[in-house]
Amino acid sequence: MREPYDPQAIEPKWQEFWDSQRIAYVDTAQDKELYMLNMFPYPSGDLHVGHGRNYILGDCLFRYFLMNGRRVLNPMGWDAFGLPAENAAIKRNIHPREWTIANIARMKRQFRRWGILYDWDKEIASCEPEYYRWNQWLFLKMWEKGLAYRGTAPVNWCPSCRTVLANEQVVGGGCERCGTEVVQKELEQWFLRITAYADRLLEGLDRLPNWPEKVKVMQRNWIGRSVGCDVQFTVDGLGEKLTIFTTRVDTIFGATFVAIAPEHPLAEKAKATAPDADYWDFVVRLKNQTRLQREAEGGEKEGRFTGLYAENPFNGQKLPIWVANFVLMDYGTGAIMSVPAHDERDFAFARKYGLPVRVVVLGPGMDENAELSDAYTGPGKLVNSGQFSGMDWQQAQEAMASFAEANGFGEKKVRYRLRDWLISRQRYWGTPIPAIYCGDCGIVPVPEADLPVLLPTDIAFGGIEGNPLEKSPSFTQTTCPRCGKKARRETDTMDTFVDSSWYYLRFINPHVHDRMFDVERARRWMPVDIYIGGIEHAILHLMYSRFIYKVLYDFGLVPNDEPFALLFNQGMIVAKSSISGKLEKMSKSKGNVVAPDELIARYGADTERVYTLFMGPPEKEAEWTDEGVAGAHRFLQRVWALQDAVFEAGEADRDAAAAERLAVAVHRTVKKVTEDLQRFHPNTAIAAMMELANAIQEARGLVGAAAMRHAYETLLKLLHPIAPHITEELWRLLGHDSSLLRAGWPSFDEALLAKQKVTLAVQVNGKLRATVEADPGLDAERARELAARAAGRWLEGKEIVKVVHVPDKLVSFVVKG
Known part of the structure; x- marks a missing residue:
């Protein structure tokens, strides 16, 4: 009798x-074949x-490539700096390095x-x-x-953590990290001049056909290139010019x-002229809101009249100047x-304030x-536009800008x-x-010969507010490398996005000591x-990596100016929150985290792997369920039991038709x-393997040992990456x-x-x-893809309302528009 399936003994x-066997080791001194990478995690x-x-x-794909005989570089490391480790150190009165190294060891075991x-x-x-x-x-x-360079700019400031926060670190x-209300604060800080690369960052997106269009759209919108005209309005009573940029x-x-x-x-000048008693309180409140709050879709439009007027140079009309919450200083x-x-935004504001x-x-x-019920965009x-009336709007743009x-x-x-990228923390x-x-x-x-500037280890943690480096004389006190007099070190540290902007280059040979890479x-x-990673990194990490890589290209250090040829964004796994009762992204604060250690102890890692990859298209959000895990485990038990079909099979086929069906x-x-x-x-690959397992079971007792072994061994090869x-x-x-x-990847006979x-x-x-020629038993998703390609001209520009799939017979689209 065969032994029962026991993942705890096998794995x-x-x-x-x-x-x-050092299966994954690659000698990068040899020529490249394939470089694949998962975004490295925070420990x-x-x-x-x-x-x-x-x-x-990532591991599934890596194993697939290995079985196809490819030599693949597939490294891993740790995005190990950052505020969470420091907060943990303060809370537990330990050093951030101690916390970080312990976490790295734990994650490597996982x-x-x-x-x-x-x-x-x-x-x-x-x-x-x-x-x-x-x-x-x-x-x-x-x-x-x-x-x-060093400059001054408003930043998101956490009064509790006493540090600058990136936009994505501000939630609600x-x-x-601590939930304290974030305020806006003017600070002198260090910046990297990413704006000098704005056009190249835009142009490069057009040379990335294997990136998700959604990510490219997000980056284009973030760069926000606008062609327009600067117009000088004169502020009445002050005699100064007010420059206004408009694309229309x-x-x-x-x-x-x-x-x-x-x-x-x-x-601020309008404090003396504004008619509303709460004018300045309103301005201060807006200044303390984050950019994300100010830009919130559907948010209420608010404003206060300054009491000042600006003269339109095209017609001499004096226009009231308002402070409004939807106007950003950095645009x-x-x-x-x-x-x-x-x-539309101006229309809503005008209606609200008459x-x-x-x-x-x-x-x-x-x-x-006629009175408008909505803005016409x-x-x-042109009408009511002086000498430009009667012109087409596009013709008028050129004529008026020239005027x-x-x-x-x-x-x-x-x-x-x-x-520009603010890197000070x-x-x-x-x-x-x-x-x-x-x-x-x-x-x-600091002279290059004096690098690295080391973080001091004599730092006390526990109840300390602000930057501990400011309280370390051994770090702050130094001498000027030019004049030799007493001087002070910079105590700001770099945004951790700097760390992750070039790490993929260091992986190629991390042991080189005299060069960056x-x-x-x-x-x-x-x-x-x-390159595989979450959509949440679509803008900052990926934008900064592209920027730094282009800088390195200009320095003559890399062979091209885009670091990632193909980008794949996996979707989130959600689970029901014990706090809200809703499906939400997994988080300890939501009470919906499923720990892999407990799952592996009960079912084994292979069950988790199968279910994780079977949940749905990996680029889409998917819900984690206990029933799904149990189903994946039952499938593996069936695969284990199918070994009996090989050992019990006779020498010859008993049913030629059954042998052909299995083949x-x-x-x-x-x-x-x-x-x-x-x-x-x-996900659809696993579904196909489940069908093959069924076919092997149906052929039991009808097909000889050679055919049965071939079918079962093929199933094992196909299933191995998963x-x-x-x-x-x-x-x-x-x-x-x-x-x-x-063992090699199996082939098929077209x-x-x-x-x-x-x-x-x-x-x-x-x-x-x-009509489309297709393999029998094609799944609904693949059938829809083939059908949509065949009916492209009838679907173009239309909204697909419904798709009906009748297996092996029909794909029917219901569209509108």
Whole structure:
């Protein structure tokens, strides 16, 4: 009798085997074949099953590539600096390094228990001096080139953590770590000049066909390139000019008020002229709101009249100046002309505060004297626009911008929403910024020969507010490298996005000591071929990485100017919160975290892997359920039990038709699983393998040992990337001495499958528009993809309301529009 399936006995054995064989090791001194990478994690110490969707998918693909005979670089490391470790250190009265190193060890054990293979010879941790010294070197080089500088800007400030927060660290107006309400504060800090690369960052997106369109749209919107015109308005009574940037200068005769950001200098000057008693309180309240709060979709539009007026240079009309919550100081000039008739936001504001609405662009069928119920933002002819009336709106834009330039009150301008990257953080656990403040010499860079500027270890934690580095004389007190007099070190540390902006280059040869990275190897191995990580990093991490990589390209250190050829964003796993009762992203605060250790102890890692990859398309959100886990475990038990079908089979086939059906099922499954893994859809690949397991069971007693063994061994090969432990064990039980990873990927016979094709009818709104040849048993998702491609011209520009799939017969689209 065969032994029962016991993952607790099987899995540690195979994990030890893979480690001892150094399966994932790659000598990067050789030429590149494939470089794949999962975004390296912050070492929090606690991986949950939601994290597994990223790393298990990566391991599945890695094993698939290995079985196809490819040499793949697949490293892992740790994004080890950051505020969470420092907060934990303060709370527990331990050193952040102690906390971080312990968490790294724990997470490595969890990766191992998942059966995930990494080239641990390439391991890096960004908190090590051998790594962060090169953050400092890069900073000095960028400072030398004018790409790093010190300036003043409003920032998100947490009064409790006493540090600057990035926008994504502000949740609901509070600090994501401690919940304290975040305020806006003016600070002098260090910046990297990413705006100098704005156009190149935009252009590069057009050369990334293997990136999700959603990510590219998000980056384009974040950069926010706007072509328009700067127009000089004169502030009545003050005699000063107010520069306003507009992308719709054609509507300037329709401006009925001007709106400025609360940070605009005019807002403070208006304290003496504003009619509302709460004017300044309102301005202060807005200034303390985060950018995300100010930009919230659907948020109420608020404002206060300053008592000041600005003269429109096109018609001499005096427009009231308002402070408004929807105007941002870091977009354009912090002042806008508001045209309620042709801007939805301005329309809502004007209606709320009783400001005029004047139509100046007439769309089809519009009456210029009719009262608008909504703003009209479409194309049309100009009316009520002086000498420009009658012009097409696009023609008018060029004519009016030229008129402004000719008369000295305006100029054509390209502006960006993107602002320079603020890298200063008022915390200890980060890369020290290599700058020295001298009373005689000013701000002086630390000489390269003195790098790294080491974080001091004599730091006390526990109840300390603010930046501990400021309280460390051994760190702050130094001498000026130019004049030799007493000087003070910079106590700000770098944003951790600096650490993650170039780590993929260090992985190629992390043991090089005299350079930031091995330039020769980088020229062979870059770009990263496959990069896997969450959509939450679509803007900041990916934008900063692209920026730094372009800087390194300009320094002549890398072979191209885009670091990641293919990007894949996995979707989140959600689970019901014990707090709200709703489906939410896994979080301790939501009470819905599922710990992998408990799951593995009960079912084994392979069960978690199968369920994680089977939940649905990996790029989409999916719900974690206990029933799904149990179902995955039952499937593996069936696979384990199917070994009996091989050992009990007779010499010859008893049923020729059954043997042919099994052969077709094997080839069809190999084709489908191969195609599905190549397009990152292990969920449908697993479904196909379940069907093959059924086919093997149905063939039991009817098919001979050779055919049965071939079918079962093929199933094990296909299943290995997804459930590696059980398949290695079964492979060995079948008498093989080597690992499945060395067994090769199965092939399929196209000629055999061609005989088995079915014809799918493709309908759009009930009308036959195309037919598609397809494999029998095609799943609904793949059938829809094929049908949509065939009926493309009838679906273009339409909204798909419903899709009906009749297996092996029909795909019917219901569309509107």
